[in-house]
Amino acid sequence: MKSVQVQNPDMAWHIAANILFPPGFDESKKFPTMISVHPFGSCKEQTSGNVYGKALAEQGFVVIAYDASFQGESGGSPRWIEDPTQRVEDVSRVIDYAVTLPYVDENRIGVLGVCGGGGYAVNATLTEKRIKAVVSITGVNIGRLFREGFSQYDPLGALEAMAAQRTREVRGGELQVNELLPASPEQATENGLTERDVFEATDYYKTPRGQKPGGATKMLFSHAQKTLAWDAFAFAETLLTQPVMVVVGQKVGAFGAYRDGMEIYGRATGSKDRQLVSLEDWSHYDLYDKPEPVGMALEKLIPFFKKHLDEPVAARRRDAAE
Template identity: 85%
Template sequence: MKSVKIQNADMAWHIAANILFPPEFDEGRTYPAIVSVHPFGSCKEQTSGNVYGKALAEQGFVVIAYDASFQGESGGSPRWVEDPTQRVEDISRVIDYAVTLPYVDADAIGVLGVCGGGGYVLNATLTEKRIKAVVSITGVNIGRLFREGFSNYDPLGALTAMAAQRTREARGGELQVNELLPASPDVARKNGLTELDVFEATDYYKTPRGQQPGGWTRMLFSHAQKTLAWDAFAFAETLLTQPMMVVIGNKPGAFGAFRDGMEVYGRATASKDRRLVVAEGWSHYDLYDKPEPVAIALEQAVPFFRKHLQGEG
């Protein structure tokens, strides 16, 4: 693995990334590459890098797992901004970097994303035609989630509160940084937060199972307005033409990955090779790192990428 700071000519800040190499990597060869995109509130050292990125590199791909702008070790200020438009632009900027690497085949680039990252990679694929294949792992349409559960089903009320808070901050007030999860599973239980996705997210992000220094699970409240008017799947019927694989568990939770996966699979009728993989008996956060559901995902994703990035199968 190699850690890099990506700073393209048009970028005001750097993107921190880890490049994961295949076994017996040879700089004199060219390899298919996969850009791996982390979930909302996560970082490159968690599921996108240390689980899926690591496994794909072991299967012969160069993988670039990176931190979103304003998050993890990447630059950008203020911190902990979750901006879907920027998140999608980050993918293109990482591809801009990838195509300069002599060992990357610029005509064989795929993307994989987990949770919110799974929604972002689908959206990026609509317009970023350097992407030759996309895999969404338990992908979530963050715009839909913000309009619904994350705003307590009151998106206009949330927007009004965000506007007032942004005005306070512009006048010198303190930033409102929201912690997205309880401090621990025990705290979640004590507060009655036992809904499947909320509790399992806490078990992943707030215990040694998945906890990493860059995975803050925080969001700057005042800068989230545009998320409520964003749709990961807009124009999927006409613009998502590349091969697409959607992997979901069939134990649904409040964050809606099962629902979103079924929706985009149904809508992306222009895709050249459209596949739906359902991990029976597994949940959203099981697909982050549990060996059996991750194996189900990889058993399908690896040959899918090989077919569309290497012409195999």
């Protein structure tokens, strides 16, 4: 593994990334490359990097797992901004970096995202045609979630509160950084926060199971307005033409990954190959790191990526032969 800082000419900050290499890596050769997008409130050292990224690298892919702008080890200020437009632009900027690397095959780039990262990965694929295939793991449409549960089904009230808080902050007031989860599973239980997704997220992010320094589960409240007007799947019927795989668990939780997964699978009618992997008896956070459901997902997504990221190579060979 190699840690790097991605710096684009049009960025005032860097993106921190880990590059994972396949066994027998040879820099003089070209490799299919995966951009791995972490969940909302997560970081590159968690499920996107140390579970799915690691597994894909072991299967022959170069994997770039990175921290979103304003989060983890990436730059940008103020901290803990969750801006969907920026999150999607980060994908393109990481691809910009990838295509400068001599061992990256620019015609064999895929993207994988987990949770909110799944929604961002799909959205990036709509317009970023350097992406040749996309996999969403228990993907969530963050815009839909903010308009509903995260705003207590009062998006206009949330926008008014964000506007007032932003005014306070630019006048010198203290930043409002919201912690998204209870401090521990025990505290969640004590406070009656036992809904499946909330409790299981706490068990992942707030215990040694998944806890990492960069996975802060925080959000700057005053800068989240644009999230409420964003839709991960807008224009998918027209613009999502690349192969897409959607992996969901059938144990439904409040964050809505099952619902969002079924929606984008249904709407991806222009995809060259759309596949749904619906796992009975498994939940959203089981798919972060539990060996059995992760293994079931990998059994489907690894052949999917190998099939579609090898197609451009085969096509070039056919063209050369002709």
